[in-house]
Amino acid sequence: MVNEGTFHIGPIRPPSEAASLLIQVTRGCTWNKCKFCNLYRHTRFKAYSADSVKRDIDVIAAYAEEIEEYRDGAGWDLDGLNGRLQRFRDDEARQCFYMVAQWLIDGGENVFLQDGNTTVLSSGRLSEVLVYLKQVFPQIKRITSYGRAEELSSHSAEYYAELKEAGLDRIHSGFETGSDRVLAMINKGTTAEHEITAGRNVRAGGIELSVYFMPGVGGRELSGENAEGTARVLNAVNPDFIRVRTAAVKPGTELYEDFRQGEYCLCGDDDKAREIRRVIELAEGVTTQLVSDHMVNLLQDINGNLGSERDRRKMTARIDQYLGMPEADRRVFQLLRRTLRAYDLDDLAQLTAEQREQLREAVREEPEARWDEKMNGYISRFI
Numbered sequence: 001m002v003n004e005g006t007f008h009i010g011p012i013r014p015p016s017e018a019a020s021l022l023i024q025v026t027r028g029c030t031w032n033k034c035k036f037c038n039l040y041r042h043t044r045f046k047a048y049s050a051d052s053v054k055r056d057i058d059v060i061a062a063y064a065e066e067i068e069e070y071r072d073g074a075g076w077d078l079d080g081l082n083g084r085l086q087r088f089r090d091d092e093a094r095q096c097f098y099m100v101a102q103w104l105i106d107g108g109e110n111v112f113l114q115d116g117n118t119t120v121l122s123s124g125r126l127s128e129v130l131v132y133l134k135q136v137f138p139q140i141k142r143i144t145s146y147g148r149a150e151e152l153s154s155h156s157a158e159y160y161a162e163l164k165e166a167g168l169d170r171i172h173s174g175f176e177t178g179s180d181r182v183l184a185m186i187n188k189g190t191t192a193e194h195e196i197t198a199g200r201n202v203r204a205g206g207i208e209l210s211v212y213f214m215p216g217v218g219g220r221e222l223s224g225e226n227a228e229g230t231a232r233v234l235n236a237v238n239p240d241f242i243r244v245r246t247a248a249v250k251p252g253t254e255l256y257e258d259f260r261q262g263e264y265c266l267c268g269d270d271d272k273a274r275e276i277r278r279v280i281e282l283a284e285g286v287t288t289q290l291v292s293d294h295m296v297n298l299l300q301d302i303n304g305n306l307g308s309e310r311d312r313r314k315m316t317a318r319i320d321q322y323l324g325m326p327e328a329d330r331r332v333f334q335l336l337r338r339t340l341r342a343y344d345l346d347d348l349a350q351l352t353a354e355q356r357e358q359l360r361e362a363v364r365e366e367p368e369a370r371w372d373e374k375m376n377g378y379i380s381r382f383i
């Protein structure tokens with residue numbers, strides 16, 4: 001009889017956790033009201049018991065033991081593994097097995113605990129899971145999870161120190177912005193004060209902090225404030241990472257409804273680029289790594305340490321290169337990037353003069369008033 005065990009897997013993880021094993025310790029989001037997000041809108045929040053998560057870990061361990069038999073010297077018997085996958089009758093079990101196999105093939109080192117807000121669990125329950133996970137898989141090097149700023153701010157540095165001791169290495173948190181006006185507008189349910197307390201306590205407990213910044217989420221009206229508020233929080237917290245996640249206003253969300261009703265004005269790519277530049281410019285006394293690791297970002301190669309003058313100059317120079325181009329070329333690049341035909345500005349140089357002229361002509365034909373909406377439509381498909 002073949003093993004067809006299943007374990008819970010949630011819908012999302014940060015791009016930096018692409019090679020991580022996903023283990024669901026909570027399902028859904030405790031807040032579920034951010035205007036730009038409808039990910040868990042129809043999911044009732046549930047916190048799994050430590051015993052339930054440990055049972056999932058046992059299923060993963062049983063699969064891992066079986067998968068290890070397909071190790072072939074320094075590589076893997078991929079045909080054998082594929083054959084095993086074909087023998088599953090249950091699709092969910094096949095998906096679970098596939099994820100464990102992929103994790104081990106990728107090194108089996110990192111784990112991401114899902115879903116939206118795992119620190120809603122008591123440190124005791126979360127620690128029990130972390131300790132068990134490390135006992136079962138001693139090779140694990142990094143365990144990370146998501147946390148909401150408001151929830152994170154309710155815990156002391158000691159709470160985080162306990163979790164660090166148990167094995168939690170990093171918390172990802174969608175701050176999105178440090179502006180109270182923007183936070184209220186998107187109904188994030190948090191304030192800049194929550195973000196600062198949360199960030200300082202997480203870091204004081206010895207856990208790495210990775211926060212997300214959404215250029216453009218304040219719309220055109222609050223664009224400057226979005227950048228300046230974010231820089232204020234960044235400087236107060238000095239997170240390990242600030243990850244750029246360009247705002248995409250997705251149909252079906254409340255923010256999209258606001259846009260349709262004329263109550264929210266979409267921010268264009270140029271303003272979003274200026275916001276990133278402003279955050280870099282205002283960063284002071286921090287050693288944060290700015291990371292652009294999502295395809296929603298126009299300028300994917302803006303990466304560097306905000307504590308390094310050299311990196312800051314390199315990043316702002318790249319943004320200035322983009323902003324300094326004629327408008328038709330900026331739009332050509334936006335179009336190519338949003339339709340996955342360009343990765344960075346250097347790809348523009350690969351175009352022949354004729355191709356470039358054709359593309360300029362195509363963007364000139366687009367109605368001016370609908371351009372930002374069109375680009376927003378493209379990036380909304382990436383999330």
Ligand code: SF4
Pocket residue numbers: 029030031032033034037038039040116148174
């Ligand atoms: S806290 Fe995160 S998961 Fe929850 S509604 Fe907001 S963006 Fe979505």
